[in-house]
Amino acid sequence: MITPLRGVRTTLSIATAGFLALSLVACGGGTTKDSASNDAGSNSGTTATADPNAPIKDGLKLAFLPKQINNPYETIVDHAGIEAAKEFKGEAKEVGPSDASASSQVSYVNTLVQQGHDAILIAANDANAVCGPLKSARDKGVKVVAYDSDTNPDCRDIFINQASSEAIGRSQVQLLSEQIGGEGEIAILSATANATNQNTWIEFMQDELKKPEYAKIKLVKIAYGDDDDQKSFQQTQGLLQAYPNLKGIISPTTVGISAAARYISSSEYKGKVVLTGLGTPNQMRKYVKDGTVASFALWNPNDLGYLASYAAAALASGQITGAEGEVLKAGKLGERTIGANGEIILGDPFTFDKSNIDQFDF
Amino acid sequence: MAPDLIARRAPALGKILRWDVLVGVMLVAVFGAGLGTNENFGNSDNIAFALSDLAEIALIALPMTLLVVCGEVDLSVASVLGLSSALTGYLWNAGWTFETIVPFVLVVGAICGLVNGLLVTKLGLPSLAVTIGTMTLYRGLAYVVLGTEAVSEFPQVYSEWATETVPGTAIPYSVALFIVLAIITGLLLHATGLGRSLFAIGNSEDAAFFAGIRVKRIKLILFVVTGFVAAFAGIVFTLRYGSARADNGAGLEMSVIAAVLLGGVDFDGGKGTLGGVIAGVLLIGVLRNLLMLDDVSTEVQAIVTGLLLVISVLAPRLAVLYREGRSRRRAVAEASASG
Numbered sequence: 001m002i003t004p005l006r007g008v009r010t011t012l013s014i015a016t017a018g019f020l021a022l023s024l025v026a027c028g029g030g031t032t033k034d035s036a037s038n039d040a041g042s043n044s045g046t047t048a049t050a051d052p053n054a055p056i057k058d059g060l061k062l063a064f065l066p067k068q069i070n071n072p073y074e075t076i077v078d079h080a081g082i083e084a085a086k087e088f089k090g091e092a093k094e095v096g097p098s099d100a101s102a103s104s105q106v107s108y109v110n111t112l113v114q115q116g117h118d119a120i121l122i123a124a125n126d127a128n129a130v131c132g133p134l135k136s137a138r139d140k141g142v143k144v145v146a147y148d149s150d151t152n153p154d155c156r157d158i159f160i161n162q163a164s165s166e167a168i169g170r171s172q173v174q175l176l177s178e179q180i181g182g183e184g185e186i187a188i189l190s191a192t193a194n195a196t197n198q199n200t201w202i203e204f205m206q207d208e209l210k211k212p213e214y215a216k217i218k219l220v221k222i223a224y225g226d227d228d229d230q231k232s233f234q235q236t237q238g239l240l241q242a243y244p245n246l247k248g249i250i251s252p253t254t255v256g257i258s259a260a261a262r263y264i265s266s267s268e269y270k271g272k273v274v275l276t277g278l279g280t281p282n283q284m285r286k287y288v289k290d291g292t293v294a295s296f297a298l299w300n301p302n303d304l305g306y307l308a309s310y311a312a313a314a315l316a317s318g319q320i321t322g323a324e325g326e327v328l329k330a331g332k333l334g335e336r337t338i339g340a341n342g343e344i345i346l347g348d349p350f351t352f353d354k355s356n357i358d359q360f361d362f
Numbered sequence: 363m364a365p366d367l368i369a370r371r372a373p374a375l376g377k378i379l380r381w382d383v384l385v386g387v388m389l390v391a392v393f394g395a396g397l398g399t400n401e402n403f404g405n406s407d408n409i410a411f412a413l414s415d416l417a418e419i420a421l422i423a424l425p426m427t428l429l430v431v432c433g434e435v436d437l438s439v440a441s442v443l444g445l446s447s448a449l450t451g452y453l454w455n456a457g458w459t460f461e462t463i464v465p466f467v468l469v470v471g472a473i474c475g476l477v478n479g480l481l482v483t484k485l486g487l488p489s490l491a492v493t494i495g496t497m498t499l500y501r502g503l504a505y506v507v508l509g510t511e512a513v514s515e516f517p518q519v520y521s522e523w524a525t526e527t528v529p530g531t532a533i534p535y536s537v538a539l540f541i542v543l544a545i546i547t548g549l550l551l552h553a554t555g556l557g558r559s560l561f562a563i564g565n566s567e568d569a570a571f572f573a574g575i576r577v578k579r580i581k582l583i584l585f586v587v588t589g590f591v592a593a594f595a596g597i598v599f600t601l602r603y604g605s606a607r608a609d610n611g612a613g614l615e616m617s618v619i620a621a622v623l624l625g626g627v628d629f630d631g632g633k634g635t636l637g638g639v640i641a642g643v644l645l646i647g648v649l650r651n652l653l654m655l656d657d658v659s660t661e662v663q664a665i666v667t668g669l670l671l672v673i674s675v676l677a678p679r680l681a682v683l684y685r686e687g688r689s690r691r692r693a694v695a696e697a698s699a700s701g
Binding site for chain 2: 031
């Protein structure tokens, strides 16, 4: 048994030597995050000038690269985009990885470039992992539209944002206020305490609540369910017990709202406490039909895909370049103006209720 | 009948019909089909993409081949890759120099390998069970280090090493490095006493031990080397995608093991060639690239790769059954002829 022990000792001494060598290197100079000069990359797509009157080219080849294929939500978005391409005589397809990992989209970007597509539409799993191949795609003249989930702004021409944070935040308050008759105690059930998007929405909700028409509404508590089904369920239970006069809950997270709806639907509070927030129709259908929830919001995924498709076509035809202030003509959706950083906002959140929920399956 | 004639001809026939040679033939066939059917397949950009997509799998497949030849396996490699990526990102954020991060991360990878090796050789636990455990453990550590955050913006100089090709060729630097390492590993496995020891261990650990081979020491070193290489692959991965994440390389261990098995290495140890493994890695990569270019859906890609693997495990077994059946029939025929 001496031999293996010696082996261990050898290995350990090698490891120690490694650490020593390393601390020596650490003393010397080297490339750190601060010293590395990173070429942010010029926005090569915006050097051209836009011709708003240019016709959309025939036979444009577009490709949708979702976060993951077989995800019902992404499928709706992409298929709406593929349908839209037919309106301007283009052809579009959807390809993508079966897992939503950061790196699996990269080989698809490379493949799409090889196949000679005019534009790639991507819902990025990681804002930076896809950047290298997207930049080289743009160098070859391929237009890049990010939708649903943005890449680093250097790596795409346009980002189609579902809805502005401000519109989401304010509309949630409006939705709830209507349902509780404009007065009473309300609470918010959020995801995690440091979720950037949630906190931005909540700030806009609080700002909206300062308006005189909401003077009789009092926000009593912001609870956090950590986007965990069970925890959100318990938090809902806790809120309702701690605040017996609670009139309504806003849960701007798909996990939170469905857990809260599940609790309320089976409790004495059903029909007494109003619940709204951001959710998906398939999760919420049951609770809308049994009367637990009257309405909730999200965006219309069909419109998202449609708009993205038109943006890609307009870029590839030279109607727009992605610069701020240019106007995108998007078929039946009308016109959208490009904002700062090449961002186009789809519009206000879409409200789902009994009358329309059966038209959606995601 | 002249049984000695058959006996003399059989090894020659067996050599031609060896699985690893067949994989090489399949590789050439798929490559040829690609050139013939898809105009985009053969251009140097695409070849460079396809090759660099394989870089990490190919690198890890080298030490993995040695491990499997001596009857062990390391399922924790992808998690070590993820941990290495997470550490690279964390330390980069913390202001360390990149030149310091690299050796540190490599040492951590070697330590991960050492832990696997000690658990297998000291406690005599099966490596499959040990590395299923450490696979989860190291991935967990990766999340402790970096959480779900993604760190990017690594120095341009280093990113280029991971993405650019050797000037004038379609060979990415990472693949050029792989070729050098593959030659070293191939020589080690097929032309040295140590290589013969690995096969001996895989065939019968006890016999190898009594023949004076330091079985445990060799295995321990192999695990350390595997951890080291997996950590290196983690740095390559991070630079190539320009994104350090704890979930990087999730599931990559399966691709590595698939390539090793497809290359004809016996999972029970003792049999296999490095050439076969390299052909296996390339075959999986080229096939995937071609299927993607031809717009074959992800599901069908998975089915094709899966079938290929099942066949690669099944074919040698069927060959053995066929040979046994034939010699049994011959024995029966000879017995009845003489009787």
